[in-house]
Amino acid sequence: MSFGSLGAHAIEALSTGAKKGNFYHDTGEGGVSRYHRAGGADLVWELGSGYFGCRARDGRFDAARFKDVAQDPQIKMIEIKLSQGAKPGHGGVLPGAKVTEEIAEARGVPVGETCVSPPGHTAFSTPIEMMEFAASLREMSCGKPVGIKFCVGNRWELLAICKAMLETEIRLDFMVVDGGEGGTGAAPAEFLDHVGAPLRQGLVLARNALVGTGLKDEVRLACSGKQTSAFAIASSMALGADWINTARGFMFSLGCIQSLNCHNNTCPTGIATTDKGRQRGLVIADKAERVYNFHRNTMKALMEVVGAAGLEHPAELTPRHIMHRVTEDIVLPAHRAYDLLDKNVLINAPEETKLANEWAMAQAASFRPLNI
Template sequence: MNYWLLIPAGIVILAIRDILQNRHTIQHNFPVIGHIRYMLEKIGPEIRQYLVANNREELPFNRGERAWVYASSKQENNLQGFGSDQDFNSVGYIFIKHAMLGLRLPDGHPNKKEPSAVPCAKTIGEYHKRKKPYKPYSVVNISGMSYGSLSAKAIESLNKGAEKFGCYHNTGEGSLSPYHKFGSDVIVNIGTAYFGVRDDEGSFSMEKLIKMTTDNPFIKALELKLSQGAKPGKGGMLPAAKITKEISEIRHIPMGKDALSPAFHSQFSTITEMVDFIEDMANQTGLPVGIKSAVGKTEMWEELAQYMVKTGKGPDFITIDGGEGGTGAAPHAFADHVSLPFNFAFTKIYKIFQKYDLTNRVVFIGSGKLGFPEKAMMAFAMGCDLVNVGREAMMSIGCIQAQVCHTNRCPTGVATSSKWLQAGIDPALKSERFYNYVKTLNKEILEITHACGYEHPCQMTMQDVDMVMGDNNKTSSLATTFGYNKTTVPFEGVTKLLDSKFLGGGKAGQLSVTN
């Protein structure tokens, strides 16, 4: 039998099939060759990513940004030669203004060691006198990304890397999993579905929350999620295809159904009720409690600030998630047009709290593509005390920006529950990759800080960063651009911070111990 005849026979059969079907016009009008169009369309993102786009062209992260994360995580050369390929005149471009002589650290300074984390200048929960205040050991930490959205091996890799460096790991709204228990500090995110702390009817269970925090002393704080940058007011959904028996048990949800997070909380619907809920959780667990939110209208933020002044109660920290954030999939209109990007979102909220003299009572956390030294420094200058990194952390452990997180077909195993695809992740290796990335990010943040003449990034001011405004190529300081000057953060030196009994990362009172 001549097997070569099967090829033309197959082509004829395919052509007949194409002509007879009416679902795809291109295939009907152009039998056989019409399939090429769909093939090219399917691999179009890969063609653009690897062959067509230049280093600064792609979104959400361009090739230059990804290359820096990959090189940093692998301890490869992350420098660039022959000058910058950036357009210095583009609107929004930032320039960090260094000091003429900078700051030379004295011998014996803790930040002369390698690696050397930078603790948060503030202590979370100190103002409201929580039973268990918390000072994060690192100003750079892992943003909320749920087990279920990310794979078990991805979560394990991030947690082990975080433990090695000393940063905290936010669980995301999927709750605490076994893969968050490899030693790092943990902040438990509580979303609208109350995963992990819900009863059989899906309502919040204080009893379960108390048990979770009592049984797991590495939980250092609770984050009440109001919304996230990618889809504020939309809620969330974990596809049924990504729900395993283990995820079902952790979240207390049924198998075989999409796990839906409502758009809004059922425990409260007013600012007063929300603050009462925060205070109840803080009193019952002893932990600091904060809120995470994207920003749109600001009337309720104003109401929250006024209520905090009036009562002395409220969140211990506030995480502002920029609209450009997005470790979760979202409808395009929500992802592209609902909620303000970080720069505008953060400045609006910070100015409200500054007006009511609340800025040093709250720890401010920034989130939304801040996992690069220059963007983190801008956030610190604007008033952030901490920055959370999400997708940059994913890239450090292998994510290639395939943008198929919602399909359960992540080719690198980072955002899938498929055991086959996860098999390519070695947590021992990938945890080192994340550790290297966050260590490098921290190192460059410190280097820029010292170049500006400061010891700690909390000392950065709105006058230390200029932004291109697009008017005859003029630049303006952040203070002029956004209309405020950041409130000075009390700071007595890094050595003093490292001696705090509330220091996280397993480092509490480390100078007292070593000295």
């Protein structure tokens, strides 16, 4: 969640809690702010289509600025945001009135100027170009892992990314799948309710795309979307996720009461607001402790679930450990409830899979489908 959608106190409390709990803090697309740095946690710097923090005057990607910021040792990974579950394929606008001096500093834009994140990136327009962009970010950041975040839309687009990895021999270090049930400060209702694959569907597709192309051992898979309970986390890990991100779970730990005023700058709990008076009620030291406790207790609950399954580590969870209710009276283990592809099958015998058509349509040189 970006600095701008959340206020300074919320960001610093998250970063401080993450440092204490030894987990990372994703910056969201609003750049790396002084409040992310103040807490001291490991940071994942997200680059959205607005390239905040490494943005040229015309809104395009600025390589020199990226290089400068990416050297910061606190930044551990770079995440290219293609889309998010709450509003896939939709851009975003931060009104000029909200662009304070601090927000302008983090984003690299003039104070008071409206910030637009267009729906698509300008640094690349094809899967192959995206891989080349990812490789250049890795080089400019002196080898930091580079990945992508997206919500699944057209299935051939994700397969096209896998084809581009195979063709260029460039690998993404990680992929984060966001579910259509994801949240945001503001999104059109149609997008919130209907656009983008729900997490379970998107995660299974991403798992199948990576396993089916033999890339799963090289590309780490993460996911987000209402992953606040130990069971939700265990289920996603059983289906192939290597780690889990959560946004609103941590908002609740900061005191969010779901008043749905994030877009009005009038958040009653001082979280999603730039108003200094409202933020006074969010005491950083107090909330950082809650952020830390939420993470610690969720991990404790996860380990109880893992132990109950007779395992020692969540990475040992497999689809066989999770039962999925198909109808009111039919329950199946996940490996039978979902079509889970075998390793390399998309390369060796795609026609034997249910992704045969989309695989044929996917092309490394374009996000558009081949007409077949």
